[in-house]
Amino acid sequence: MGNSFGQLFRITTWGESHGGGVGVVIDGCPPRLGLVEADIQPDLDRRRPGQSAIVSPRREADRVEILSGTFEGRTLGTPISMWVRNEDARPEAYSEMATKFRPSHADYTYQAKFGIRNWQGGGRTSARETIGRVAAGAVAKKLLRERFGVEIVAFVLRVQGIEARVDMENVRQKDVEASPVRCPDGEAARRMIRLIEKMRRAGDSVGGVIECVGRGVPAGWGEPVFDRLEADLGKGMLSLPASKGFEVGSGFAGTLLTGLQHNDAFQSRGGKVRTLTNRSGGIQGGISNGETIYFRVAFKPVATVMREQQTVDVNLKNTTLKARGRHDPCVLPRAVPMVEAMAALVLADHALRQQAQCGWGAPSKK
Numbered sequence: 001m002g003n004s005f006g007q008l009f010r011i012t013t014w015g016e017s018h019g020g021g022v023g024v025v026i027d028g029c030p031p032r033l034g035l036v037e038a039d040i041q042p043d044l045d046r047r048r049p050g051q052s053a054i055v056s057p058r059r060e061a062d063r064v065e066i067l068s069g070t071f072e073g074r075t076l077g078t079p080i081s082m083w084v085r086n087e088d089a090r091p092e093a094y095s096e097m098a099t100k101f102r103p104s105h106a107d108y109t110y111q112a113k114f115g116i117r118n119w120q121g122g123g124r125t126s127a128r129e130t131i132g133r134v135a136a137g138a139v140a141k142k143l144l145r146e147r148f149g150v151e152i153v154a155f156v157l158r159v160q161g162i163e164a165r166v167d168m169e170n171v172r173q174k175d176v177e178a179s180p181v182r183c184p185d186g187e188a189a190r191r192m193i194r195l196i197e198k199m200r201r202a203g204d205s206v207g208g209v210i211e212c213v214g215r216g217v218p219a220g221w222g223e224p225v226f227d228r229l230e231a232d233l234g235k236g237m238l239s240l241p242a243s244k245g246f247e248v249g250s251g252f253a254g255t256l257l258t259g260l261q262h263n264d265a266f267q268s269r270g271g272k273v274r275t276l277t278n279r280s281g282g283i284q285g286g287i288s289n290g291e292t293i294y295f296r297v298a299f300k301p302v303a304t305v306m307r308e309q310q311t312v313d314v315n316l317k318n319t320t321l322k323a324r325g326r327h328d329p330c331v332l333p334r335a336v337p338m339v340e341a342m343a344a345l346v347l348a349d350h351a352l353r354q355q356a357q358c359g360w361g362a363p364s365k366k
């Protein structure tokens with residue numbers, strides 16, 4: 001249970017870190033969309049470990065294979081199944097975790113819930129599970145780009161106390177990819193990298209914040225009341241491993257303003273209803289208003305640190321654990337394509353839902 005996401009553009013992910021592989025089934029993708037492995041691989045390359053000196057050194061090529069749902073390079077409208085083999089599994093590095101719970105990881109809660117767990121590499125709690133989402137997200141992004149003119153860009157806004165200055169209306173993926181930390185502010189990126197390297201040497205970890213923008217979303221996407229656009233975005237983001245917070249538009253900082261200061265005044269411009277400011281983050285009443293959608297996701301400092309820590313074993317004995325294995329001292333750079341993928345999955349689902357209920361265009365005047 002809990003392995004599927006979306007209503008009309010619906011995905012189910014499967015697989016564990018040290019099993020045969022990990023993958024996804026997409027149901028509901030419209031037919032006749034051009035789709036080959038090369039459309040998906042670039043996002044998996046941005047997600048994979050071993051891509052730079054500041055992420056986990058696990059050596060995985062993460063080559064995606066499409067098993068079904070396409071014919072001669074186009075989607076058929078039937079379930080699209082994709083997968084990636086696990087190649088660099090090293091279960092011996094996790095042998096202590098067979099009996100001991102890593103503090104602040106999911107070992108204890110999986111044991112408490114299921115009474116059994118795959119302790120090798122964290123099983124399904126590993127970030128390898130997100131391969132399926134990133135692959136499906138690449139399909140959703142293509143659908144959004146080609147059929148709806150929507151573009152999604154995420155970037156690292158903050159690592160611990162180092163915050164970037166970014167023009168989110170104009171930031172492009174190539175600016176983000178210019179640095180291995182995926183922060184488009186060059187000076188902040190250099191400082192972030194130095195901090196992450198310092199953390200790796202100290203056997204410690206750091207967290208931070210990713211910001212994501214969605215440009216070109218028309219007014220009308222989102223399904224009140226329970227499937228408000230921001231509610232589905234929040235669920236998508238908080239379903240990512242190590243994510244701990246979500247805010248849209250002005251978010252928590254907006255509470256420091258008054259209503260007069262905070263309101264986005266309307267203006268008729270270019271034959272459209274526009275707003276002078278965008279503190280709503282492009283969403284009002286759970287429905288997109290045609291302005292840029294933007295939100296932020298907080299990621300914690302990851303649990304697995306290379307220092308001795310107090311814990312408990314499966315026999316309830318107090319003990320200590322010093323982790324070994326390959327880990328990310330900061331998940332933020334690799335989480336950027338994951339945030340984009342979840343945003344694309346939510347927006348693609350709502351695009352199809354809007355079409356299904358209201359047709360191609362909602363009336364704009366009434």
Ligand SMILES: Cc1cc2nc3c(=O)[nH]c(=O)nc-3n(C[C@H](O)[C@H](O)[C@H](O)COP(=O)(O)O)c2cc1C
Nearest residue numbers: 106125126127241242302303304327328331334335
């Ligand atoms: C890109 C990425 C990489 C991660 N790498 C690690 C890692 O190397 N070591 C680790 O302990 N956790 C890592 N995590 C986090 C765990 O998967 C996560 O903490 C675990 O599933 C428990 O969930 P929770 O932290 O949300 O409670 C990573 C998460 C992401 C998004």
